[in-house]
Amino acid sequence: MAEHPGPSPTRSAGSRVDVPTGTATVGHQWDGIEELDTPMPRWWLTIFYACVVFAIVYAIAYPAIPLATRATPGLLGWSSRGELAKELTAETARQAPMRRALAALPIAALAGNPALLDAATRGGRSAFKVHCVQCHGGGAAGSKGYPNLNDDDWLWGGDIATIATTLQHGIRYPGDDETRQSQMPAFGRDGILKAGQIADLVAHVRAISRQAPANGAATRGAALFAENCAVCHGPAGMGNRELGAPNLTDAIWLYGGDTASLTTTIHNARGGVMPAWAGRVDPVTIKMLAAYVHSLGGGEAAPVAAAPAAASAATASDHGRG
Ligand code: HEC
Numbered sequence: 001m002a003e004h005p006g007p008s009p010t011r012s013a014g015s016r017v018d019v020p021t022g023t024a025t026v027g028h029q030w031d032g033i034e035e036l037d038t039p040m041p042r043w044w045l046t047i048f049y050a051c052v053v054f055a056i057v058y059a060i061a062y063p064a065i066p067l068a069t070r071a072t073p074g075l076l077g078w079s080s081r082g083e084l085a086k087e088l089t090a091e092t093a094r095q096a097p098m099r100r101a102l103a104a105l106p107i108a109a110l111a112g113n114p115a116l117l118d119a120a121t122r123g124g125r126s127a128f129k130v131h132c133v134q135c136h137g138g139g140a141a142g143s144k145g146y147p148n149l150n151d152d153d154w155l156w157g158g159d160i161a162t163i164a165t166t167l168q169h170g171i172r173y174p175g176d177d178e179t180r181q182s183q184m185p186a187f188g189r190d191g192i193l194k195a196g197q198i199a200d201l202v203a204h205v206r207a208i209s210r211q212a213p214a215n216g217a218a219t220r221g222a223a224l225f226a227e228n229c230a231v232c233h234g235p236a237g238m239g240n241r242e243l244g245a246p247n248l249t250d251a252i253w254l255y256g257g258d259t260a261s262l263t264t265t266i267h268n269a270r271g272g273v274m275p276a277w278a279g280r281v282d283p284v285t286i287k288m289l290a291a292y293v294h295s296l297g298g299g300e301a302a303p304v305a306a307a308p309a310a311a312s313a314a315t316a317s318d319h320g321r322g
Pocket residue numbers: 128131132133134135136145146147149153154155156157158163166167171244271272273274275277289290293
C-alpha cells in the first residue's frame with residue numbers, strides 16, 4: 001500500500017471540528033480533503049434499530065434458524081404446515097353438513113335439491129381435476145378411446161344415477177365384480193369374418209353414419225351387420241347402452257369413423273377400460289363427481305332414458321345391469 005503512487009489516505013493527528021459545517025471530521029485526509037463524520041439521520045437510525053429488534057423477536061417467536069434437519073421451531077409453535085392443517089380441518093368442518101346431507105340423499109333425488117346439487121357439482125369439479133383429467137382431459141372433452149363427457153352421446157347412460165354406477169364400478173375393470181362388462185368380438189383377428197367382409201361392413205358403417213354414399217359394398221355390409229353386429233349395436237346401428245355399444249350413426253366416434261379406424265376396430269375390437277372409483281374415492285365424492293359430469297351438458301333427466309335397442313338387450317342378460 002505504502003508504495004502506491006498518487007494520493008493515499010494519511011492519518012492526520014486526529015479529528016477536528018470542520019468550521020463551515022460544524023461537524024467533526026473522521027480524522028482521515030486525502031490530498032488535503034477531509035471526510036466529515038456526519039451522523040446518520042435519527043429517523044434512519046430509529047428504523048434500523050427497530051428492524052434489529054424485530055428480527056431478534058421474530059427469530060425467537062417463529063421458525064427461523066436452519067439446523068441440520070429442521071429449523072428452530074420458535075416459541076409460538078407456528079408452521080406453514082400447521083397452518084395448512086388448520087385450514088384443511090376448518091374446510092372439512094365447513095363441508096361436513098353438506099357431505100352428511102349428500103351421504104343421506106339417494107343420488108337420484110339430488111336433482112330435487114338445487115342447493116345440495118350445486119354444492120355437489122362444485123365439489124365434483126375439484127375432484128374431477130384430481131382424478132379424471134389424465135384420461136378425459138381438463139375440459140372433459142376426452143380423446144381417442146376416452147369419451148367426451150360434455151356431449152349427450154352416452155355409452156352407458158347419462159342420467160345421474162347411471163353415471164354414478166359407471167363411476168363406482170368402472171368399465172371392464174378387472175378388480176370389480178360389478179364392473180360394466182361387454183366385449184365386442186375381434187371379428188378379423190379371431191377369424192370370424194374375412195377381410196373382404198370387414199371392408200363391406202366398413203362401407204355399411206360409413207353409409208349409416210352418412211359419411212359415404214350407400215354402394216354395393218355397403219349393401220353387402222348391411223346383411224353382415226344384421227347377422228353379426230345388430231345384437232349389440234341394434235338393427236339400425238343406434239347402439240345399446242346396456243352393453244356400452246356405441247351409436248354408429250352419429251358423427252361422434254370413440255375410436256374414429258374413417259375407413260382405417262373402422263377397419264381396425266372391427267378387425268381387433270376395442271375394449272376401453274376405466275377403473276372403478278369405489279375403492280379410490282369415498283361414496284360422497286362419487287356422488288359429487290356424478291353431479292359434475294351430469295352438469296357438463298349432456299346430463300339426462302330420467303333413469304328411463306336407456307331406450308334404444310332394448311330388444312337386443314334380452315340376449316345380454318349376463319352383461320346388462322338390471
Ligand atoms: C385411466 C383412464 C380413465 C380415468 C382416470 C377416468 N376415466 Fe372415465 N373412462 C375411461 C374410458 C376408457 C372410458 C370408456 C370406456 C368404454 O369404452 O366404455 C370411460 C368412460 C367414462 C364414463 C362413461 C361415459 C359414457 O358415455 O357412458 C364416465 C361417466 C366417466 N368415464 C367418468 C369419469 C370420471 C368422473 C373420472 C374421474 C373420477 C374418470 N372417468 C376417470 C377412462 C378413464
